[in-house]
Amino acid sequence: MIHLAGPYLLAAVLAGLGTYGVLARRNAVLVLIGVELVLNAATLLLVAVGASAGDRWAAGNVLTLFVITIAAAEVCVALAVVLAVFRLRGDVDLSEPRS
Amino acid sequence: MTGLDLAFAAVGVVAAASGLLAVTTRHVVHAALWLVVCLGSVAGCYLVLGAELVALVQVLVYVGAVVVLVLFALMLTRAPIGPRAEISTSRLHRALAAVLGAGVTVLLASVLLPLAHPVDRHETDTTVLSRELFGTWVWPFEVLSLLLLAALVAALAVSRVGARSGDVRDGAARAEAELRTARGDAS
Amino acid sequence: MTGADALEVVVRAVAVLAAFLVLPLLVGQTEHKVMAHMQGRLGPMYAGGFHGWAQLVADGVKFVQKEDITPAAADKGVFRFAPAVALVPYLVAMAVIPLSPDVVAADAPAGAVFVLAVTAVGILGTLMAGWASANKYSLLGAMRAAAQLLSYELPMVLAVASVCLAAGTLSLTGIAHAWSPWWLLWQLPGAVVFLVSAVAELQRPPFDMPVADSEIVFGAYTEYTGLRFAFFLLSEYAGIVVMSLLFTVLYLGGWQGPLSDQLGWLWTVLKGFCIAVVVIWLRVAWPRLREDQLQRLAWLVLVPLALAQLALTGVWVVLTA
Amino acid sequence: MSEPTKPQPANPASSNARPARRSSGGAVPGILKGLATTARTLARPTHTAEYPDVSPHLPPRSRGVIALLEENCTSCMLCARECPDWCIYIDSHKETIPATTPGGRDRQRNVLDRFAIDFSLCMYCGICIEVCPFDALHWSPEFEYSELDIRDLLHEKDRLGQWMPTVPPPPALDEHAAEPAEVAAVNKPPRTARTPTARPARPTRVTPAPEGEA
Amino acid sequence: MSPYVVVAAVVVVGLLLFVAAMGARRLLAPSAPTRAKLTTYESGVDPVGQGWAQTQVRYFVYAFLYVIFAVDAVYLFPWALVVRSSDLGAASLVEIGVFIGVLLVGLVHAARRGLLRWV
Numbered sequence A: 001m002i003h004l005a006g007p008y009l010l011a012a013v014l015a016g017l018g019t020y021g022v023l024a025r026r027n028a029v030l031v032l033i034g035v036e037l038v039l040n041a042a043t044l045l046l047v048a049v050g051a052s053a054g055d056r057w058a059a060g061n062v063l064t065l066f067v068i069t070i071a072a073a074e075v076c077v078a079l080a081v082v083l084a085v086f087r088l089r090g091d092v093d094l095s096e097p098r099s
Numbered sequence B: 001m002t003g004l005d006l007a008f009a010a011v012g013v014v015a016a017a018s019g020l021l022a023v024t025t026r027h028v029v030h031a032a033l034w035l036v037v038c039l040g041s042v043a044g045c046y047l048v049l050g051a052e053l054v055a056l057v058q059v060l061v062y063v064g065a066v067v068v069l070v071l072f073a074l075m076l077t078r079a080p081i082g083p084r085a086e087i088s089t090s091r092l093h094r095a096l097a098a099v100l101g102a103g104v105t106v107l108l109a110s111v112l113l114p115l116a117h118p119v120d121r122h123e124t125d126t127t128v129l130s131r132e133l134f135g136t137w138v139w140p141f142e143v144l145s146l147l148l149l150a151a152l153v154a155a156l157a158v159s160r161v162g163a164r165s166g167d168v169r170d171g172a173a174r175a176e177a178e179l180r181t182a183r184g185d186a187s
Numbered sequence C: 001m002t003g004a005d006a007l008e009v010v011v012r013a014v015a016v017l018a019a020f021l022v023l024p025l026l027v028g029q030t031e032h033k034v035m036a037h038m039q040g041r042l043g044p045m046y047a048g049g050f051h052g053w054a055q056l057v058a059d060g061v062k063f064v065q066k067e068d069i070t071p072a073a074a075d076k077g078v079f080r081f082a083p084a085v086a087l088v089p090y091l092v093a094m095a096v097i098p099l100s101p102d103v104v105a106a107d108a109p110a111g112a113v114f115v116l117a118v119t120a121v122g123i124l125g126t127l128m129a130g131w132a133s134a135n136k137y138s139l140l141g142a143m144r145a146a147a148q149l150l151s152y153e154l155p156m157v158l159a160v161a162s163v164c165l166a167a168g169t170l171s172l173t174g175i176a177h178a179w180s181p182w183w184l185l186w187q188l189p190g191a192v193v194f195l196v197s198a199v200a201e202l203q204r205p206p207f208d209m210p211v212a213d214s215e216i217v218f219g220a221y222t223e224y225t226g227l228r229f230a231f232f233l234l235s236e237y238a239g240i241v242v243m244s245l246l247f248t249v250l251y252l253g254g255w256q257g258p259l260s261d262q263l264g265w266l267w268t269v270l271k272g273f274c275i276a277v278v279v280i281w282l283r284v285a286w287p288r289l290r291e292d293q294l295q296r297l298a299w300l301v302l303v304p305l306a307l308a309q310l311a312l313t314g315v316w317v318v319l320t321a
Numbered sequence D: 001m002s003e004p005t006k007p008q009p010a011n012p013a014s015s016n017a018r019p020a021r022r023s024s025g026g027a028v029p030g031i032l033k034g035l036a037t038t039a040r041t042l043a044r045p046t047h048t049a050e051y052p053d054v055s056p057h058l059p060p061r062s063r064g065v066i067a068l069l070e071e072n073c074t075s076c077m078l079c080a081r082e083c084p085d086w087c088i089y090i091d092s093h094k095e096t097i098p099a100t101t102p103g104g105r106d107r108q109r110n111v112l113d114r115f116a117i118d119f120s121l122c123m124y125c126g127i128c129i130e131v132c133p134f135d136a137l138h139w140s141p142e143f144e145y146s147e148l149d150i151r152d153l154l155h156e157k158d159r160l161g162q163w164m165p166t167v168p169p170p171p172a173l174d175e176h177a178a179e180p181a182e183v184a185a186v187n188k189p190p191r192t193a194r195t196p197t198a199r200p201a202r203p204t205r206v207t208p209a210p211e212g213e214a
Numbered sequence E: 001m002s003p004y005v006v007v008a009a010v011v012v013v014g015l016l017l018f019v020a021a022m023g024a025r026r027l028l029a030p031s032a033p034t035r036a037k038l039t040t041y042e043s044g045v046d047p048v049g050q051g052w053a054q055t056q057v058r059y060f061v062y063a064f065l066y067v068i069f070a071v072d073a074v075y076l077f078p079w080a081l082v083v084r085s086s087d088l089g090a091a092s093l094v095e096i097g098v099f100i101g102v103l104l105v106g107l108v109h110a111a112r113r114g115l116l117r118w119v
Helices: A005-024 A028-051 A056-089 B003-024 B028-048 B052-076 B091-115 B126-134 B138-159 B167-186 C003-038 C055-064 C076-096 C111-132 C136-167 C172-178 C188-201 C226-251 C260-285 C291-320 D012-023 D027-043 D078-082 D127-131 D157-162 D181-187 E003-028 E058-073 E076-082 E089-112
Strands: D065-068 D088-097 D107-118 D137-140
Touching (some): A005 B003, A005 B028, A005 B091, A028 B003, A028 B028, A028 B052, A056 B052, A056 B126, A056 B138, A056 E058, B003 B028, B028 B052, B028 C111, B052 B126, B052 C111, B052 C136, B052 E058, B126 B138, B126 E076, B126 E089, B138 E058, C003 C055, C003 C076, C003 C226, C003 E003, C055 C226, C055 E003, C076 C111, C076 C226, C076 E003, C111 C136, C111 C172, C111 C226, C136 C172, C136 C188, C136 C226, C136 C291, C136 E058, C136 E076, C188 C226, C188 C260, C188 C291, C226 C260, C260 D027, C291 E058, D065 D107, D065 D157, D078 D127, D107 D157, D127 D137, E058 E089, E076 E089
Antiparallel strands (some): D065 D137, D088 D107
């Protein structure tokens, strides 16, 4: 037996932290860290639902795998962009547009 | 409170605490390292929730690959040791962000918690998961490969931006110059 | 969980720790001796009396007594904790490797994936050490290490996947059960890929570019002294133990052999020891690979080879199922 | 050990060309060769000199330590002056020896007070031994005189004299070598003496030196 | 009892080992830091600049490749469990073949554009 309040609460907390991270950071890579936290909140919900019986097609777990896959792809492209920006500008600051 | 609840509470607290540190720390690389702890304990949560394969994939892909990529990016884009003020936005901005983040948490919790109930933990059999993956979910699965291909090609293409022109040296030189002025200001 | 259960967990964990502290020393001493004789030397001869058997114990005692220096410019916390991050993954990996069907601390249902996932965490220890040292050599070494570990992780994952495919299970015990001598031929390319990537993962010669002493002193470990340095060394030898035992379980049938009912675990240890000697042998025989050769070997030789092995295994399994 | 396993090249020039040609044959043979060489070495006895347990066989003219035969030293200071790093210290004073015959002159003689060699400076060039006109300095093959304190490496004349018994006899002459000057001088037929009476002792001593004496 | 309980215990034991070893070091090892000792080691020369140096971005390409292929490779493990089943075996072989085939295009693309060459 496990009470789903735990996973749900943790998912909510992680989503909140992720939101804060996205909004409160200026370094592009650190913004990405916030995004990862939000994604993990989502996957945690999926897994928590998958842990209860009646999870048809193993959707909770399969979708989590898919989300992890997509997240990896997203991180790749995002970091490639960040790196290209760094090469061109010399920093990865999001709030200071430069010529 | 069962043993599983206790176990989840233990890893969950670690996950939440490290997540908090990951978004608030003023050391650039520490943020990524706290993210590792956070993702690792989320993998622990998956284990407690009976999703073995997902937990292992989380460790293998997230901790082993994605975070290493993030650390790589940090080290390539200058990650000085010591606290940095400039990686976060202004104080007002942060306060607003905190309010928004808390709002998200409260909103989600208020929606989700009424739905929560004790469940018989149903351990996902990896074989069942595999059968569903290759049976029911085969089309999304195949599309994923296209997505990954697109991501790979895009990442490779983008990472060559500037590599051919003289911009690279320009950017790096500017970074060096800034570093020097920063040090000059400090002294 | 009852008291008996708790006691069992503790006993198992302590047993893993004991194996973890003994086996790497055994491999280290073997390396001292085998390498010395391969170079026409004797190796340690004095510590402990008989052929210097206690040399590594003496080394350990010496390391404990050495001053521990944290450079002033370093990031203190990360610098000090990095050795643990490098070491603990191998300890955890050792817990799930079966020596025989009964002698296994934690028989995880997806043991093969577990070992891969856990050893992938070890990269972080090197990266942390390299970054936190505030040393250019260290940062370069960490970069090289991370690039190398990432590149060689993939062929390793593919090779292990091929074995899982052949056995139809992810459990290490199950894989060794499903093993038959025919695998020696059938999975040979995969075995070669696995061994090469394992040596590369351990950053041992000929894949020791990340610690290339003639270029970057000692890579990510340049600034380390005393016991923390010893932890990195220990993690290297623990890595040899883990990889050798894993190779044994995946490709050599683990405990399978004559009289396997009575001395099953002995077979695993013996086979693993032979693999460890091979790993040591490679170090003595071959020169270091250059960074570009390193990456080319991984991506243009090992990955295609592992994929070919995977295709071979998949088609064969589907045809004979 | 590696020498016998290598194919012996006919001459040094061709040995340089060889590996380049072989490497074009592919990586695998080279890889296997590395393994084979190390394995072969593993199976053979080692070359290690187990020094403290087994004393080393030193060549007869090893330069271990410099011994002083004090009686031969005339404090001429040649060695100290020739020493490239000035590690020889000599103190002496003159003594007057009264005349032995009545009406004869008093003679002066150098008396050695101090003769020291600082082996922490010495570079074992052997020039002092070469220049000593009276064979007061000799090479001894003894080498086990390391000290915990570098100052103890300054050997005074008694310490230097203690090395004297360890000095090996000089090597035998080559087969057709010229006789040593001293022996040759003795063996030479006496010159027709202009004043034979003035030196009564000389012509009587014509015993030839033994053949193998060195 | 889940085997992962033992794994968790082993993690704890590992951390305890580290803590105990550091405690032993604290008791046994001397500590006499000096300025020179704590300086960054740069082959005996006084350190120049800070610890960070511009590194080859080239390493990054391999990291991309790995991440993409790692998430690809993890699907092989579920496949291993179904490949012997009578209904899904052959179909899954084709599915995974297509999946990996598509990604291989990416690797070939990278190789052909010379991204795997170390200039």
